[in-house]
Amino acid sequence: MSFFDVARELLFAFGQNTIIFAATLVGAIPLGFIIMFGSTSRWKPIRAVVKTIVWVIRGTPLMLQLFIVQFGPGIMFNIPMRQRMVSTLIAFIINYAAYFSEIFRGGLESIPRGQYEAGQVLGMTGRQIFSKIVLFQVIKRITAPMGNEIITLIKDTSLARTIAVVEILRTAEIYSAKGYIGPLFYTAVYFLVFVGVLTVIFNKLEKKMDYYSG
Numbered sequence: 001m002s003f004f005d006v007a008r009e010l011l012f013a014f015g016q017n018t019i020i021f022a023a024t025l026v027g028a029i030p031l032g033f034i035i036m037f038g039s040t041s042r043w044k045p046i047r048a049v050v051k052t053i054v055w056v057i058r059g060t061p062l063m064l065q066l067f068i069v070q071f072g073p074g075i076m077f078n079i080p081m082r083q084r085m086v087s088t089l090i091a092f093i094i095n096y097a098a099y100f101s102e103i104f105r106g107g108l109e110s111i112p113r114g115q116y117e118a119g120q121v122l123g124m125t126g127r128q129i130f131s132k133i134v135l136f137q138v139i140k141r142i143t144a145p146m147g148n149e150i151i152t153l154i155k156d157t158s159l160a161r162t163i164a165v166v167e168i169l170r171t172a173e174i175y176s177a178k179g180y181i182g183p184l185f186y187t188a189v190y191f192l193v194f195v196g197v198l199t200v201i202f203n204k205l206e207k208k209m210d211y212y213s214g
Contacts, residue, residue, distance in 0.1 A: 058099065070087040116129055169187055
């Protein structure tokens with residue numbers, strides 16, 4: 001098999017990683033906001049339940065969560081999960097939503113209470129205070145930690161191979177079992193390039209959000 005054939009197969013497999021990456025972001029960010037509002041709710045029962053769920057999700061490995069989503073329904077309810085990609089997306093979205101919710105919560109709680117009071121003195125509504133005073137400060141403060149989590153996400157997509165999703169690392173492992181070492185290095189290059197692009201994007205975003213400098 002030629003270099004181009006191997007590279008083409010690896011690129012196709014990396015498309016699976018990219019799908020997991022993109023779908024997780026699309027699902028986990030809004031779910032993270034919902035969880036954040038639950039963990040900061042004034043109702044103690046809701047707050048306690050949501051914080052416990054977040055604690056469990058953050059305290060257990062993503063790989064274990066993949067196994068539970070894939071095999072749990074079949075073991076407990078005799079309803080096997082036949083779509084392994086669906087199991088992967090469910091586990092990834094829930095896992096990263098829990099992490100994102102804590103980042104959102106930390107950013108929101110870092111805004112001094114005095115800024116809310118100042119907005120009220122100016123006659124602004126709660127919605128105006130949030131959209132015109134608080135929101136952009138929160139975005140600025142969470143840009144760096146969100147960037148770190150998102151970069152981690154692209155590398156974590158390789159965990160999908162543990163439930164037999166044919167992503168790039170699983171494809172490279174298949175080739176390495178046949179005596180080909182090159183695909184492992186190609187895989188490293190794919191991840192390095194993707195992470196490099198994300199790093200550049202987030203560095204530029206952080207500079208753009210640094211509107212207090214100077």
